[in-house]
Amino acid sequence: MTDNPTAPRVAPMTYNARGNPVHTWTLTPSHITDPVHCILPPDGVLPVIFVPGIMGSNLKSKPEKGKAKKKTGPVWRLDAGFMGKNMWLAVNWMNKKAGIRQQLLHPARVEVDNEGAVPERPAGTVMASPELDKKKTILALTKRYEERGWGEVSETSYHAFLLWLEDALNNEFLPHKWPQFDIQPEHLHTVAVEPGPTHITQLKPELPIAMPGLGATLTAQLPSIISDELVARGDYRMPVHACGYNWLDSNDSAASRLAERINELMHQYGRNCQQVILVTHSMGGLVARRCAQLPGMADKIAGVVHGVMPATGAPVAYRRCKVGMSDEDPIAGAVIGPSGQEVTAVFAQAPGALQLLPTQDYTPGWLRLVDERGAPAMPRQPVKDPYEEIYLRRDRWWGLLREEWLAPKGGDPITWENFEENISEAKQFHHKIAGSYHPQTYVYYGNDDKHPSFESITWEMQRGSRLNGPNASRPDAFTVSNLQMHEVRDDGRSPVYVGGQAEAIAPPRGDPDMPVKTVQTSYWELHCRMQDGAGDGTVPVSSGRAPVMLARKDSIRQQVQAPGFDHEASYANPLTQQFTLYSLIKIAAKAKRPLCVG
Incomplete structure (x- = not known):
């Protein structure tokens, strides 16, 4: 019984591994006859799948075919350590020689590691039974987050955002109670429920609803949320999942893995899950775009939210291959590669990394040489084809890479022919996704002089x-x-x-x-030279805003620019979080209706 005998008794609810609600109640004496309420969430399920950027997925080694079986272990682990800093990466990759990098960070020798850190607190639909002790509660939550794929992606970069998103989408299922929206009394009306005297509160139809968290900058760029859209979104639980991928391998392979995850989730949630929504960061946007092109997948995806996507590549990828990263960020550079030799050792053998180079659609002439007076010292490159004119150029010092760096001391060298094949694969991938976006696509990108990017080199x-x-x-x-x-x-x-x-x-x-x-x-x-344009510190404005300019058909529903964030931490910014939530509402309102509501 409750301390307040007039208060209704409510059975505690959790969710099982299939995402279905589970109510628990202990039998009471027969003289207690008041009803126990089982409060049901919506039957419809519209999962949200987060797709990280390059280097944002945990990787582990895998046994090589034909060799003695060996124990696998983490190769790239992105857990938060001391004071939220990733000490694992620092200890294991700080100033590693090029040969070691080439050996360990090879696309054929690693796979996604799903055993990274996961949160220890409940959020949204991730909860544990209330009668468990602290240790068992943590074990139960860990299992649920691992089932959601959160252990595959960077704790330091993404978990705070994923927790916020899970809470924002799944803490409350009555639209008029959602705190992110400015619901006023005049927006509401009561409706009688037959039989009996019960009344429920509902939003009135066709009313614009303000979203204060968007701020003046984004509000000015976006049409309002409509009350009907909030009601339509209220038909769904929207559990937040994550899908890591082998970012060294081609984004084609990553897209196939994402498609498998989509199919698995739709099977797991059953008949009331008709589609999923993708939320991407950086290179994850390229993965999602390719995934939507695979047979049958566009229809299974309700929509996509792209954050800081290098839609047409980024010149910084060329620069790091030439001179490393130490002059951009000495600490990050010591991990990723302080000089071009360390970067090239990995970059040249990694199709996924090469697919971040400026594509054929990037503004021509992004590479130049000037003399001591600042006058042009050669025609700007490329004129038309960056693959032949820069990336495969062996007869000029400003070509993408030096052939001898393909064979670092202590490494497993690749040949120039291997590199040519990887460039060819990058070119084909770029052509496949050029101008191709899901019909319900929302985009945000950074445009801030305080986070300069390389528009050109x-x-x-x-x-x-x-x-x-x-x-x-x-x-x-x-x-x-x-x-x-x-x-x-x-x-x-x-x-x-x-x-x-x-x-x-x-x-x-x-x-x-x-x-x-x-x-x-x-x-x-x-x-x-250092950065020469605005952006988010990595993706320049020209690439960030390219979707709305290059998309075939009318597929970009909304695209916004925003200041105040750098590339890696873009989803930690309140404005981008609110834009993501805004986009999810708009997409959910047009998603296939769950079978339970017809």
Whole structure:
């Protein structure tokens, strides 16, 4: 019995592994005859599947075919450690040599690791039976989150957002009680329920409903939510799942894995699950676009929300292959690859990574060389085809990569022919998804001068130091632009040197205890400039806003730009969270109706 004898008795509810509600109640003495209420959530199920960006899925090693069976272990683990920082990545990948990277981060030697960290608190439809003790509660919640796929994706980057989304979508199923919407008394009316005197509160039809969390910036870009859309969305439970993928392998393979996950979930939830919704981050958007093209999949997807997607690629992918990441972010660079040698060792053998390069639809001429006065030193590249004109260029120093970096010391080298095959696969993938978007697509991208991105890549000629002789003549800009790989000195960092050599400087006054310093002499230093445009720190505005400009048919329902966030943490921003919720409402309102409501 309850402390308040007049209060109705309500049976506690949890959800089982199939996502169905389960009510529990202990039998009471026969003289207690008041009814026990089982409050039912909606029967319809419209799962939301989150698809992460590159490097956002946990990976583990897998045994190689034909070799003795060995224990697999994590290769890329994205759990939050000390004070929320990913210490695992730092310990295991900080300043790893190129050969080790090439060995371990090979697409054929890894697979998705589903044993990453998961939350220990309930959220939305993820809950444990109330009679369990703390330890058993955590075990029960862990099992549920693992079943949802949350252990496959980065805890540090995504779990806070996924928890927020699960709570926002599944804590309350009566639309007029949703706190994210400005529901006023005049929006409501009561309806009698027959038989009996019971009345229920409902939203009046066809009324615009404000969503304060969107703020003035996004509200000005978007049409209002309509009360009918909130009511239609209220027909569903919207459990939040995640689907990691092998981001080293082609996004074609990742799309197939996502399609399998969609089919599994629709089978799991049964006849009242007719479709799913995809929410993507960065490269996950390319995966989702390809998935929607697979046979029968577009009809199983109600809609897609793309966040900070490099719709036509990003020039920073070229830059990191040339000079690494240490000058962008020394800490992240030490993990991802401080120089071009470490990045190339992985990048060249990873079709998924190569598919982030600027596509044929990226604005031509994004690669340039300027002389010491800032004047063009060569025609801007590419003119038309980035694959042949830049990525497979072996006869110019500004081509994508140096062939000798394909065979780092201690690695498992690949050949130039292997690399050509991977570039060809990237080109084919780019052509497959070009202009192709699901008919119900919502997009947000970053546009902030405080988070500059590489709209283009500019190599700048600067005079070198300590020339070989006072009368030494420098090669002119035309000559420099046509130098081959072996005619420049390049250790995978900016600058690249033309002529000269590394020279030791003797300690002053012959002091033997002073360290010997080394300087680079050269005719020219070729510096790779830093960011030159607005964006989110990774994806430039031109690529972020490309969907609405390039999409075939009328498939982009809404596309917004927003300031105030960087690429990795974009879903931690309240504006992007609210836009995601807005988009999910709009998509759910047009989704296939669950069979339970006809």
